[in-house]
Amino acid sequence: MFLLVGGTRKLRSFSTAAAQPYLLVREREVTLKSSSERVVTLNLLDPCKLEMVKIPGKTLPTEVAKSLRIGSSKGWVAVTDLQNSKLRLTNLFNPCASSPTTITLPPLDGCYRGSVARVSKVSLSASPNQRDCVVAAKLFAPLVSLCRPGDSEWTHIETPNNFFTSAVMHSMRDQKFYLHSPHTAPTDLIKTCSDFPPVSPYRRFYFSDIPKTTQDLYQSSIFRTQYLVESPSGDSFIVIWCMAGGKMEKETSRLMCETKGFMVFKQDHGKKLCSYTQDIGDLCIFLGKNESFCVSATKYPGLNPNSVYFEGSETGFGFYQLSSNTVHDLTHLAPFSAFYLWLAPLE
Template sequence: MKIPKQTLWKELNMSVKVGSSKGWVALSNLNDLKLHLTNVFNPFASSSRKVLISLPPVEKIYRGSIARVWNVAFSASPDEEDCVVAAKLNAPFISLCRPGDSEWTYIETPMSFFTSVVMYSKRDRRFYLLSSNISGTDLIKTCSDFPPVSLYQRFPFSDIPKSTKDLIQSCVLRNQYLVEAPSGESFIVFW
């Protein structure tokens, strides 16, 4: 990738994008498993305010392998004091960390949320996990230092005509995103 008049940090070599929010991109380094947050791709950030924030390695072992970051969400912009980063792993775990922390806090999630996505609701001040297999569990046990984590309970097809539901269900490769409008309304976007 070429960005005119811009040099990327060497920490971003061998990294893959695992999420973006609030003008920031989260990249997971394939070599050292560190998560890096940067606003270097944000066209509205001035050149002098381009930042790279490195978080500790995500090193959770699950069934004999290192679990990888599936996606991330931020409770606030990473350069703000109250930012918490939630990383959903490709395992039944979510990890929470603040920029500046020396390690991640790992929280077990129900198995039905193995490959779910995580989002932060500013209105509810909590992280949500979304899965195509909606479970009856509500709150996942977290420590008091972090925002609560809940399983998103609203049934995503409630107001959709049956023919559209069938079409969405038939798509083998579909991505679901839980997004929040500035008004605070939550939407599930299927791509």
């Protein structure tokens, strides 16, 4: 049941929430229930209705409530202990979860030259509730680690040095994990393990001709980041997030950046070209600290089709309409936080 209170919906039960994308904002701790549990109010934004959803009285294990959020994949949040290298997957933050679950994965102690390398990105091949789920953890090192929930240890795969800070993404179309770097790369550089899906650098083709106005957007941007995303139908896109120089925010002393726009290129495997486009149909792309994902606006009424939804602690959150090159900043709809995270619809 939902209650509408001044533009904010209060959700009484997890089981009443529809399976759809949500933006997770930092939760507010209410009480310390015990040394092992904390009661919090979860804060989420519904991008379909542009309303905040508050879930009061949610009990979280202390190791989850006090952990570092690394990112999300398939609607699950990856967290790590601040004191050690334990990595966990949890759906406790997702209002669509019918069976709240937290899964502890093997520790990553000594995985890189005898020391702990921090996890930068996590990708799941499927929901952790499914038997064939494989977890890929990209480290701040030339390393990607693989395991299945229930394994006693990780399998570590070395990567080329130019993939030191690359992102990792699972492709349902190709049934493999891709490492994405701004540079083109051959697809056979990584020695993989037969017990897991292959891990390959993603081969990006050359960009097609870009309109003059879009070239100006690219050239005038101080910061540019690239993302790889796959649509539900298996199309792949390279997305470039263009940002202007930042200004210091007085309240948090944090350097904030302004989103200028996005450039989207569809991979054309026949022509071996990244074709520039301002029309991705009814698709919506979600970028941020999460594993990038894509959904149909037709399936989730209220979403703006042909748009890129973005979030970041330095940018706030909003969406960008590709056809009109218009940025819609929605940061005012939620209390500003150092933590935002898109949650994909749970499978």
